[in-house]
Amino acid sequence: KAGVTQTPRYLIKTRGQQVTLSCSPISGHRSVSWYQQTPGQGLQFLFEYFSETQRNKGNFPGRFSGRQFSNSRSEMNVSTLELGDSALYLCASSGLEGNNEQFFGPGTRLTVL
């Protein structure tokens, strides 16, 4: 079974731009969660989607948004990028109803200049 895939793996943007990251969960998994990882703040929860609906949201500004498609693939978008948005963005998928273990993708390394 293929694991969680994320594209692109690396991205460089400048302040003010927007970016869209993509995540394909493990086949059959319907829950996708997004995290931001930085050296200073660790792994911070962004949001979680299940069956195309956002079920949980972390404490991030509205510039961070996401969506999930009917095939469970998910995208997250960050608008008006700031230098502090530079981070590793990870997505994780869960099977069943999403209330069990999470499996992570390799992440997208975003650098904002």
Next chain:
Amino acid sequence: GQQLNQSPQSMFIQEGEDVSMNCTSSSIFNTWLWYKQDPGEGPVLLIALYKAGELTSNGRLTAQFGITRKDSFLNISASIPSDVGIYFCAGRHSGTYKYIFGTGTRLKVLA
């Protein structure tokens, strides 16, 4: 954002030694997960725990779900150089779908 207290923050050990780390929370969890992350990669799930007192092994790794449900422990026996990395715990409250992560333990193994 909320994070769990994980200790130690980092440790150097000799190859062949046993390693212990733990994670504590101020609230009760009904699931604990332990992950290992290598540089530039996503975390890899090592062990999942679902019941208070549960002890689960995965090769040289053993994890326990604390009986108070507010803590969890990970032990690595006979460490080897490839054990180097950052180990994270993650906990989930009953009725939620969101995991809260620990601050990480950076492990360095001296050959």
